[in-house]
Amino acid sequence: MRVLVTGGAGYIGSVVAAQLIEAGHEVSVLDDLSTGHRESVPEGCRFVEGGIRERAAEVLADDDIEAVLHFAARSVVPESVSHPERYWDGNVGCTLALLDAMRVHGTGRIVFSSTAAVYGEPESSPIPEDAAVRPGNPYGATKAAIDTALTEFARLHGIGAVSLRYFNVAGAYAGLGERHTPETHLIPIVLQVALGLRESVSVYGEDYPTDDGTCVRDYIHVADLAEAHLLALGSCRPGEHRVFNLGNGTGFTVRQVIDVCREVTGHPIPAVAADRRPGDPAVLVASSRSAQRDLGWTPQRPELRRIVADAWDFHTSTRAAETAAG
Numbered sequence: 411m412r413v414l415v416t417g418g419a420g421y422i423g424s425v426v427a428a429q430l431i432e433a434g435h436e437v438s439v440l441d442d443l444s445t446g447h448r449e450s451v452p453e454g455c456r457f458v459e460g461g462i463r464e465r466a467a468e469v470l471a472d473d474d475i476e477a478v479l480h481f482a483a484r485s486v487v488p489e490s491v492s493h494p495e496r497y498w499d500g501n502v503g504c505t506l507a508l509l510d511a512m513r514v515h516g517t518g519r520i521v522f523s524s525t526a527a528v529y530g531e532p533e534s535s536p537i538p539e540d541a542a543v544r545p546g547n548p549y550g551a552t553k554a555a556i557d558t559a560l561t562e563f564a565r566l567h568g569i570g571a572v573s574l575r576y577f578n579v580a581g582a583y584a585g586l587g588e589r590h591t592p593e594t595h596l597i598p599i600v601l602q603v604a605l606g607l608r609e610s611v612s613v614y615g616e617d618y619p620t621d622d623g624t625c626v627r628d629y630i631h632v633a634d635l636a637e638a639h640l641l642a643l644g645s646c647r648p649g650e651h652r653v654f655n656l657g658n659g660t661g662f663t664v665r666q667v668i669d670v671c672r673e674v675t676g677h678p679i680p681a682v683a684a685d686r687r688p689g690d691p692a693v694l695v696a697s698s699r700s701a702q703r704d705l706g707w708t709p710q711r712p713e714l715r716r717i718v719a720d721a722w723d724f725h726t727s728t729r730a731a732e733t734a735a736g
Contacts, residue, residue, distance in 0.1 A: 412436045412474055413643070414517075416462060416508065417481030418455065419446025422523065422579060424586045426479055426636045428452040433640060438473045440465055441482065450586055462504040467511035477519035477643055478512060480505065483553075486594055487527070490549035501552035506559060513567050519646040520560070521639055524573040526655070526694060528554040535661075536628075536697035539575070539653050546689050561651040570646030577628040577657040577696045579635050581717040587632075587724030597629070597718060600668055601725045604677035611679060613664055615686035626661035626693040631711035631720070641705040654705065657696025658712045667714065674718045 413430060417423040418439030423446070430437045431454040438456045451457045458469050462482060469475065483501045484490065490497045505522075512520065527550030528543050545551040560571040580588070580597040588598045602608045616623040638656050645652070662670075665681075672679050701707045711717065 411643070412438075412476045414438045414440060414466075414469055414473065414475045414478045415455075415481065416440050416466070416478065417446065417483065417523075419443055419448060419450050419457075420481060421586070421588050421590070422632060422635065423479070423481035424450040424452060425583045425632050426481070426639045427455055428584050428586060429636045429640055431455065438469055438475065440469055445590070447589060452584070452586075463507045466508050467514065470511055470515040470517055475515070475517050477521070477646070478508065478517060479521045479639060479643065480508060481523045483523065485549060487547050487549050490547055490552075494548035497548045497552045502555050502559070505556045509559060509563050509569070512569060513563065518568070518648060519570045519643065520572075521642045521646070522556065522560060522571065522573045524553045524557060524575045524653075525550060526575050526577045526657075526696065528557070528575060531689070531691050532694065535693045536659055536695045537655065538697045539655055539700055557651070557653065564649055564651040568649045570648045571651040572642040572646055573651070573653045574638060574642060575653065575655045575696075576635060577630060577655075577694060579632050580629050581631040581633065581711065581720040582724035583633040583636065583720070585724070585727075587721060587728070589728070596627075596664065596667055597671065597721055598725065600671040600679060601675065601722055603679045604671065604675035604722075605725060605729055609680065610682045611668060612684040613668075613681050614684050614690065616683055618692040620663055620692055622663050622665045624664035625690055626663050626695065628657040628659065628661055628695040629667075629714060629717055630656060630658050630709060631717050634709040634711050637710075638701060638705065638707045641707050645705055652704075654701040655696040655698050656701060657698050658709055659696060659698055660712065661693060661695040662714050667718075670714050670718050674715065674722050
């Protein structure tokens with residue numbers, strides 16, 4: 411199949427692009443490199459540098475694209491609060507432009523990179539797909555709005571759409587891992603301490619109603635996540651918009667994550683207590699039963715130690731390469 415991966419120079423998009431190539435698909439990557447890295451685009455992909463508004467219609471036509479996997483988005487929650495206009499324009503506006511280009515060209519399938527942030531503060535855990543959608547920040551609100559647009563484009567224009575709502579993604583695959591600036595995710599932040607790039611890691615809140623008082627989160631290996639995208643691609647049904655959660659179904663506390671990072675790296679990793687962050691739920695764990703039932707998807711790398719070890723291998727090799735390059 412001829413597929414377009416928007417945001418394919420980013421962390422998750424690049425891993426999905428790599429697995430698509432391995433599966434024999436013809437892959438085009440569109441990325442403006444505002445947060446992605448040109449060297450992360452897997453070998454064998456056709457790379458087009460540019461934004462969705464400027465280049466998507468051209469790529470869909472020139473490469474005769476049959477399906478889109480859409481990762482390009484702004485995704486930093488605090489920035490979405492301070493600059494919501496960037497998120498409504500960059501996430502919703504660009505996605506509407508992409509969907510319209512698909513409509514014009516006749517591209518019939520889209521798999522959308524969504525988020526558990528659409529659920530906000532959950533009423534229960536694990537969170538099923540039919541939980542109330544009530545995002546607590548502009549980032550989550552833009553993803554929820556895109557889901558509404560996908561439902562309408564499926565209903566009115568016959569597009570087959572699947573939204574995949576992730577929880578916490580970590581690990582690395584085929585030399586591809588997290589390289590965000592600034593970094594906001596727990597596991598790479600903790601590993602930066604072990605690399606000597608930070609003095610300590612902050613633990614935001616130690617009085618939650620959990621086993622050790624710190625927040626519980628669901629971590630999924632990026633390779634497992636990518637495999638779900640390939641299954642979702644094959645499950646797109648004309649005129650339907652389907653939604654699946656992706657997670658391990660198992661929660662780990664912040665303290666547990668730090669302890670596993672200490673074990674993997676052999677570094678003491680100082681942790682400093684800090685105040686709770688507003689809006690941080692005590693527990694966020696996904697129910698992925700629908701994905702298991704309907705997509706035939708089950709995480710193959712669920713162990714936290716495996717996730718951290720793969721991330722650590724990526725960060726140490728990347729750091730070594732940067733040091734050697736001067």
